Amino acid sequence: MDSRERIAAILNRQEPDRVGFQDSDFFADTFERWHSEGLPRAVDGIKPNWPWLNVPGLRYFGNDIYVVWADISPRYDAIDYEVSEDWCIAKDEFGSTKKSWTTKSASPQYLEPVIRTPQDFTEKIDPLLDHEDMRRVSSSHYPFKHELARAMRRFQREFFVVVGMVGPFEYATYLCGGLAATLILVMKNQDFASYMFSRIADFLCRVCEGYLEAGVDGLWLFDDQGSQDGPFLSPKLYAKLLKPAHEVICEPFRRRGLPRILHSDGNLNPIIFHLIEAGFVALHPLQNKAGMDIKGLKEKYGRELTLIGGMDTHILSSGDPHEIEDEVRSKITAAGQEGGYIVASDGPVPPTISLEKYRFYVEQVRKYGSYPLKA
Amino acid sequence: MDKLRECVVNLDIAGVQEACKDTLAHGIPAYKTIVDGLSKGLEMVGQKYEAREYYLADLMLAGEAMKEGMRILQPRLDKKDVSSIGRVLIGTVRGDLHDLGKNVVAMFLEAAGFEVTDLGVDVSPEAFTDALSHYKPHILGMSALLTTTMPEMQTTIKEIERIGLRSGLKIIIGGAPLSPEYGEMIGADAVGKDAVEGAGICKAWLSR
Numbered sequence: 001m002d003s004r005e006r007i008a009a010i011l012n013r014q015e016p017d018r019v020g021f022q023d024s025d026f027f028a029d030t031f032e033r034w035h036s037e038g039l040p041r042a043v044d045g046i047k048p049n050w051p052w053l054n055v056p057g058l059r060y061f062g063n064d065i066y067v068v069w070a071d072i073s074p075r076y077d078a079i080d081y082e083v084s085e086d087w088c089i090a091k092d093e094f095g096s097t098k099k100s101w102t103t104k105s106a107s108p109q110y111l112e113p114v115i116r117t118p119q120d121f122t123e124k125i126d127p128l129l130d131h132e133d134m135r136r137v138s139s140s141h142y143p144f145k146h147e148l149a150r151a152m153r154r155f156q157r158e159f160f161v162v163v164g165m166v167g168p169f170e171y172a173t174y175l176c177g178g179l180a181a182t183l184i185l186v187m188k189n190q191d192f193a194s195y196m197f198s199r200i201a202d203f204l205c206r207v208c209e210g211y212l213e214a215g216v217d218g219l220w221l222f223d224d225q226g227s228q229d230g231p232f233l234s235p236k237l238y239a240k241l242l243k244p245a246h247e248v249i250c251e252p253f254r255r256r257g258l259p260r261i262l263h264s265d266g267n268l269n270p271i272i273f274h275l276i277e278a279g280f281v282a283l284h285p286l287q288n289k290a291g292m293d294i295k296g297l298k299e300k301y302g303r304e305l306t307l308i309g310g311m312d313t314h315i316l317s318s319g320d321p322h323e324i325e326d327e328v329r330s331k332i333t334a335a336g337q338e339g340g341y342i343v344a345s346d347g348p349v350p351p352t353i354s355l356e357k358y359r360f361y362v363e364q365v366r367k368y369g370s371y372p373l374k375a
Numbered sequence: 376m377d378k379l380r381e382c383v384v385n386l387d388i389a390g391v392q393e394a395c396k397d398t399l400a401h402g403i404p405a406y407k408t409i410v411d412g413l414s415k416g417l418e419m420v421g422q423k424y425e426a427r428e429y430y431l432a433d434l435m436l437a438g439e440a441m442k443e444g445m446r447i448l449q450p451r452l453d454k455k456d457v458s459s460i461g462r463v464l465i466g467t468v469r470g471d472l473h474d475l476g477k478n479v480v481a482m483f484l485e486a487a488g489f490e491v492t493d494l495g496v497d498v499s500p501e502a503f504t505d506a507l508s509h510y511k512p513h514i515l516g517m518s519a520l521l522t523t524t525m526p527e528m529q530t531t532i533k534e535i536e537r538i539g540l541r542s543g544l545k546i547i548i549g550g551a552p553l554s555p556e557y558g559e560m561i562g563a564d565a566v567g568k569d570a571v572e573g574a575g576i577c578k579a580w581l582s583r
Contacts, residue, residue: 187436
């Protein structure tokens, strides 16, 4: 099987030749450390401030999925106001002014969000959600749709190709100035929150249609819904405010029989049932510390969900070879039965993991990941 | 007072504002309204969060209700009535800009009667030690959300020890990547698994 066939089988809960592998989210400092430990310079993040593994990196470690990122921002002109060696204050493409680290991976501090009131959304965002802007279905790399389609076909020779974008909740946090401000706004004005999520979802859905026309294999939606303790919103409120928005985005893929992956940190256990109903067929990254128990999830949802992630970055950092081998073996045994599992770390790969240990981990995935699985 | 507590627990901001005005109109001192009404209500919200009846969004809204209540009561506070159960210095460590968890902890600490000095985010070990010398708190709380910034907690504790400010100071740390073992290893007195537990630990320390 090639990567495309393998991941298609896994996301359809069919048994592939081996488990999938997809670690593409890294801390910027991780590459810095690994370069000093002998990692080829060509293997790096997409951009200095975006440590998502680049194509040479995907090939180097044997990843199976390539994510084409859609530009779904309102396309404000980004402006740097103040730049130091370590951080910068800038207005981003979403229109919010924030302070971000330039040398580290961390959430930004919002200084001036673009929306504070429902009226701000109507005036400053709504008119800019133009799905027909051709640059959205392409990015600056592929300025025309036919170029995107050609690039997609090229990547599909090596990878399963998904379109990646943030979901409506994460989008709202960019507009409102972070998680706390968004949660307060949602709780204070649920009618507006519902409108905002549905308007963003409708826009994202239309952008997705363009990618589907270009031949994409599936969707990877990045929409954090939880903290270590549980979902941000109660299950009831998730079902009322966000589930309809997720359904809208999943629908064009569902209609074509293409998979929908949700990335969300945190403990999602109380809302998994809703996420499945909304249309997601796979969950990533299954954080151990948040109580996302991969064995329990496989038992409970294995027929409906593909599991992506679950490899404990804490063990990969501080475990000895025996412990790392045990982690890989036990997770593959627990989640990989009859397919339905893609190996990935349970969070961004931190710089506390040495290159040697990471290579050892990848070797163990190869050792234990072939079907029939070794007990 | 029952009504005020009920409004806080029900996350009813308008109700909290009205109930605060009512208590003042009935001659109940502002400090009593804060202690027996707002704070008790928030404590009940914390219990519901611990019991997984409430979620993070509910905590945030309870914090807003608390703020709105305080806006009405603060100007009517009699200074002689204001006494804190202890001083807490709190901040997110150097290199880390996350403040949500820290802010929720500060909210629960204030509700519990602590005087809280919040140093904000990206606080260097030197800024922590300067503030310790200045405010002389009973408790230091440090927050970090990233595995990459966790080591700053140890650096800060070492710096506190080096300049001789550790004695008599309780140190509590919190943040998603932390574990009790890590806290013990770096010399913290406690690790709060969430804001409610963290505030509870601080309260228990000072009531001994």
